[in-house]
Amino acid sequence: MAADGLHVDTRGLPPPDPLVAVLWHITQPERNGPVIAHFDRDPVYLLPELAERGWSYEYGAPDSDEVRLTLRPAP
Amino acid sequence: MSMAGRFLGGAQDRLLPAAIPFRFFVTAAVFHLLAWMVLLLAADEVAGFRGGTGPVLAAIHLLTLGTLAMTAIGASLQLFPVVTRRALTRNWPGHFSYALMLPGVALLSWGMALHQTTAMQLGAGLTCCGLLVFVALTANNLRRASSIPVVAAHGWLALATLFVAALLGVLMIWGIELNILSNRSGLAITHLTLASYGFMGSLVLGLSLVLIPMFVLSRSLPPNPGWAQLGLTALALLVFSISFVSEFPGLIWLALIAGFGGTGFYLWQMAKILRSSMRKRLGLPFVLIRASWGFLILTLLLVTAYLAGLAIPNAVSLIGFVLLAGWLLTFLCGVLHRIMPFLASMHAAGKSGLPPLLSDLTAEGPLMLHAVCHFSAVTLCGIGIVADQSLLIRIGSALGVVGAAGFATFAIIVALKVRQGPRTS
Numbered sequence: 001m002a003a004d005g006l007h008v009d010t011r012g013l014p015p016p017d018p019l020v021a022v023l024w025h026i027t028q029p030e031r032n033g034p035v036i037a038h039f040d041r042d043p044v045y046l047l048p049e050l051a052e053r054g055w056s057y058e059y060g061a062p063d064s065d066e067v068r069l070t071l072r073p074a075p
Numbered sequence: 076m077s078m079a080g081r082f083l084g085g086a087q088d089r090l091l092p093a094a095i096p097f098r099f100f101v102t103a104a105v106f107h108l109l110a111w112m113v114l115l116l117a118a119d120e121v122a123g124f125r126g127g128t129g130p131v132l133a134a135i136h137l138l139t140l141g142t143l144a145m146t147a148i149g150a151s152l153q154l155f156p157v158v159t160r161r162a163l164t165r166n167w168p169g170h171f172s173y174a175l176m177l178p179g180v181a182l183l184s185w186g187m188a189l190h191q192t193t194a195m196q197l198g199a200g201l202t203c204c205g206l207l208v209f210v211a212l213t214a215n216n217l218r219r220a221s222s223i224p225v226v227a228a229h230g231w232l233a234l235a236t237l238f239v240a241a242l243l244g245v246l247m248i249w250g251i252e253l254n255i256l257s258n259r260s261g262l263a264i265t266h267l268t269l270a271s272y273g274f275m276g277s278l279v280l281g282l283s284l285v286l287i288p289m290f291v292l293s294r295s296l297p298p299n300p301g302w303a304q305l306g307l308t309a310l311a312l313l314v315f316s317i318s319f320v321s322e323f324p325g326l327i328w329l330a331l332i333a334g335f336g337g338t339g340f341y342l343w344q345m346a347k348i349l350r351s352s353m354r355k356r357l358g359l360p361f362v363l364i365r366a367s368w369g370f371l372i373l374t375l376l377l378v379t380a381y382l383a384g385l386a387i388p389n390a391v392s393l394i395g396f397v398l399l400a401g402w403l404l405t406f407l408c409g410v411l412h413r414i415m416p417f418l419a420s421m422h423a424a425g426k427s428g429l430p431p432l433l434s435d436l437t438a439e440g441p442l443m444l445h446a447v448c449h450f451s452a453v454t455l456c457g458i459g460i461v462a463d464q465s466l467l468i469r470i471g472s473a474l475g476v477v478g479a480a481g482f483a484t485f486a487i488i489v490a491l492k493v494r495q496g497p498r499t500s
Binding site: 014015016017019020023024027041042044045047048049050051052054055056057058074 | 090157222223285288289292293294295353416417420421424428429430431432433
């Protein structure tokens with residue numbers, strides 16, 4: 001795990017595997033810290049699922065190669 | 076465009092403006108209500124229906140074009156760009172397709188109900204133009220597809236069968252005027268088969284490979300069973316059509332075997348997805364979706380029994396009803412129960428924070444009313460057709476009207492919440 005949190009790279013996976021991979025990681029019992037998720041497309045379908053699990057998200061700076069989201073448990 | 080989309084901008088954004096899919100979905104809910112209302116008015120003619128213009132044909136097209144095709148177009152325009160990783164190049168064709176389809180379906184159904192040939196011709200023309208815009212838009216997206224080729228191939232089959240089904244439909248309507256058709260019932264059955272099993276069926280089978288794992292949170296499957304499902308479905312549709320054109324009835328059994336094979340591969344994959352689901356409670360949408368799979372099997376069994384010569388009273392009406400109201404309508408309503416609040420939440424999402432909860436964007440009461448009334452309506456109408464009892468069909472259709480009103484209430488509530496606009500965070 002990197003210093004800034006757990007990185008989950010879903011680039012190259014077909015839908016809905018990126019969604020499933022990220023949700024699997026954030027629902028692990030020991031997962032409290034930030035998760036930095038890397039996508040090759042805007043993960044719009046992930047956002048309602050994060051809300052249901054009480055996780056907030058923040059888009060990273062725009063990048064031509066990836067879309068990056070930082071995920072944290074909502075306070 | 077969503078806040079997330081605006082933030083990301085450019086080709087990263089594959090989320091259509093909410094107005095496009097929701098316009099199709101809300102209109103589908105209204106046509107759904109009208110379809111059951113017309114069926115209620117025509118209850119005496121349902122069991123013995125064998126084709127021809129009149130209110131039953133109007134109810135069928137309010138359901139197929141007004142409800143099923145409208146839903147399919149709205150969902151396809153939203154989902155294919157996500158599946159193919161290619162954004163739609165322009166938004167106006169989606170609006171244009173809707174602007175043609177809405178008056179087209181209304182006029183066509185009106186003309187069918189009242190035996191008005193000119194209204195039917197004009198309505199069919201507008202509807203076909205609206206469908207052509209959709210075909211061109213989707214074909215352009217599929218042509219540039221780089222992800223999940225098996226789903227894109229299902230999309231191509233759906234577009235091809237839609238084109239032929241629409242052509243046959245127009246031919247039959249013009250044939251009334253020109254009196255040029257000799258095998259009218261054969262054409263009508265081929266038109267129904269290509270439109271339902273072909274266009275709608277291919278979309279259901281293809282998009283299920285992405286939608287069902289997304290709903291239940293399961294990993295995508297290896298592509299080979301999906302290709303087998305597609306190949307057998309295409310073979311079934313091709314052989315079925317040839318058997319009617321060539322009037323060689325033996326071929327129809329080959330089509331049926333291929334149809335069972337394609338369905339078998341599809342249901343096997345769906346069962347595998349459900350077994351590996353991360354979501355424990357699938358809720359009301361999956362009561363509908365699972366039931367629709369049962370109706371799919373039932374239609375094929377009924378066709379087999381009919382072809383084998385078993386004496387099923389009003390078999391043709393029953394097969395058509397179970398196919399359209401049982402399988403396709405039940406499946407699409409189940410998908411819309413789930414996807415409309417989901418899309419609403421996506422469109423309300425900002426560039427950070429938490430989007431609204433799905434539970435805040437849905438309407439549980441109207442959905443439950445719809446599900447209970449829908450199953451009661453399908454069951455009572457089905458029994459009424461077999462027993463040739465208009466009263467049962469009338470009660471069933473009345474329940475269908477109540478259920479459709481519940482569904483329309485849900486659709487309007489969700490659409491109004493989307494109109495409130497995205498969060499500002």
